[in-house]
Amino acid sequence: MDNKSILVVDDEMIIRDSLCEFLKLEGYHCNSADSFKNALVQLEQHPYNMVITDVNMPEADGFELLRVVRKRYPDIAIVVITGYGTIESAIGAIKAGAFNYLTKPIVDDEIRVIVSKALEQQALLSENKQLKQKLSNRYGMENIIGTDYKMLKVFDMVEAVAQSKATVLLSGQSGTGKSIIARAIHQRSDRMTKPFVELSCGSLPETLLESELFGHVKGSFTGAASDKQGKFLSADGGTLFLDEINSATPGLQMKLLRVIQERQFEPVGSNETKTVDVRLVLATNRDLQQQVREGKFREDLYYRINVVNIDLPSLAQRITDVPVLAEHFLQNMSLVHGREKHGFTEKAMAKLEDYHWPGNVRELENVVERAVVLSTGYYIDIIDLPPHIAQPANGTIINDYSAMTLKQALEEPEKRIIEAALKKNNFNRQATADTLGINRTTLYKKMKSYQLDMDNEFAKSQIIDY
Ligand SMILES: Nc1ncnc2c1ncn2[C@@H]1O[C@H](COP(=O)(O)OP(=O)(O)OP(=O)(O)O)[C@@H](O)[C@H]1O
Ligand SMILES: [Mg+2]
Incomplete structure (x- = not known):
């Protein structure tokens, strides 16, 4: 266990330092971060086996960090520290994928047991994953991918x-x-x-x-x-x-x-x-x-x-292979084009899985290559996909029409149009309102009702309000 690395995230220096000191004495490598943002920076720079994070922090809280770590670094075990022993937030953390929780004041014996158990489980999980990978390589025959x-x-x-x-x-x-x-x-x-x-x-x-x-x-x-x-x-x-x-x-x-x-x-x-x-x-x-x-x-x-x-089945007949194929092409294309890409956002992957792929695997390969070249972040997002995949013409409203009012039926397309217009205008609300021919208050209300301001992390960081 001595070479396992742990990241401690807490805005209180005393907790950070004392926890790290204890973990180092126990033989672990330990670093600390005082905020959500710094934690992300640390996670990008070092491979960690475990994150111990406080729940109550200014900016984004421990839950936000938990969500991001689960998604981006699924192999890292997470333990949360709940402030005042509130059982609700502890349960919430476990539900969101934390391995366990510690309550303040933190007792040494408790940390010792929880940390070693969490690391043990994390090792088992990643071993399991490697075995599965080996198995799928065997079935995948060299570079031909398929699990269907x-x-x-x-x-x-x-x-x-x-x-x-x-x-x-x-x-x-x-x-x-x-x-x-x-x-x-x-x-x-x-x-x-x-x-x-x-x-x-x-x-x-x-x-x-x-x-x-x-x-x-x-x-x-x-x-x-x-x-x-x-x-x-x-x-x-x-x-x-x-x-x-x-x-x-x-x-x-x-x-x-x-x-x-x-x-x-x-x-x-x-x-x-x-x-x-x-x-x-x-x-x-x-x-x-x-x-x-x-x-x-x-x-x-x-x-x-x-x-x-x-x-050979068409790709539409084995749509469950889309994620593995997409990841495979992402790795290849990242190497070919010298770009560092870690994966796809959930939403982008959902779009790929929804599409019917008339050009089959070749088309998917081309779409991924295009996305690798165009995207600026570490993750391929919807915006990096071609328009006919990112925003397919929505025939489903008409096909799936079940009793609903015209107002209800128009909600989904309206939301998509606003979302697209926001992206096009770099989330500048005035410019978006002008493009759409509505006033800024109306736009703001609609964004709120479609949760366009809450939902989108990128939007949150980009909104320029005048
Ligand atoms: N299962 C797969 N795993 C990984 N890559 C694949 C897979 N199937 C196809 N590809 C890739 O997709 C592209 C198209 O495949 P390929 O040229 O073999 O298709 P094809 O059926 O011969 O098409 P055509 O009928 O147009 O000749 C190639 O770049 C190939 O490497
Ligand atoms: Mg061929």
Whole structure:
């Protein structure tokens, strides 16, 4: 226990000093802060295991500190000191997540027991968290994140199929992770030291695509100035990933059928038959079975490639993965852009979870990158999100209409508009009132009734009143 660090927060110097002195004698590292603000500064500068805070302090009280510490530093154990033994505030503190409370006057024996118990519990909790993290890394396979059971099933299938030579068809909307799963299959196979070659069937006109895949001999068509080795040969011994297979033309489909059946082909303009050992992984962002029914995709080819199908769920179907993915991208992007970001505010995360993500994981990755670049604080807030996610057009009022008056129905949009206008005007009330075409008293009343002045810490610190 001797290297545990404790921060004591109290506005009374005598309590601070005597408590710290006692804790140091007990073998702990101890620092102190005389206010909420200084406590936050200390917490940013040193890693603490525990905070002991007074409840009654000028400015923000111990409860405010408790709330912030629980949110920003969930691994820190908190003990509050209640001034006059008022049981109500002690109960309130426990409810708000404090481990325990001490009552003034503080008795040495009591501190000794409470501090050591709180630290013990805190150690257990963080150990537990680390174990869970390890477990999720195992399931998350390298950098592919997913805790939803649909993704766990995908990971199981990848594990099961990777070692075999079976052709794999990956299906799923754009941005769901087909390309990274294709790589993961190669990485987990015994072909991992051999090439992983990738080609999108939608990227080129048929003739060029054919020579890209099978190669060509010099002079076989205008522009073929020398022999070219195709992707099939480049991937010999390894994996060939054919993306957007749904856009392969009928001619290409026929050629693919042959190479898949016989593992043989001839380069464009050549009679020489080449034989290759290639593992095929294909991806489609359309329903191939539907394409077969519509006569756009050869049925025989469909059966050849649909040996093992791994269908990737859209992000909307696994919305519980949004927080883990968002945190993962936040870490990556913070490194890439050299920014220090600690996480998302609860409100910002709620917006991310409410959104329907038509562009799936790719869209989330882009949104997080944008936020990392734009945000100025340590935490990504609603204001750092694109408008269509931060303030989605509220169709729900109309869809969810249940008996309410027009006045009630207009409350929510009115609140949002005022909130947005306040932010836009840096919380200057006069400027906001002018923008909205109302007078300052009306604005003030509305802010009060929507708790816009109480709710928003940022607003509190920014309000410029004239
Ligand atoms: N489960 C995941 N964990 C972490 N990152 C992911 C995950 N799924 C997708 N990504 C990231 O999202 C982006 C889009 O993924 P990817 O390119 O694999 O999608 P795709 O299904 O191949 O899309 P398209 O159909 O447009 O080719 C990539 O940057 C990828 O790294
Ligand atoms: Mg892709």
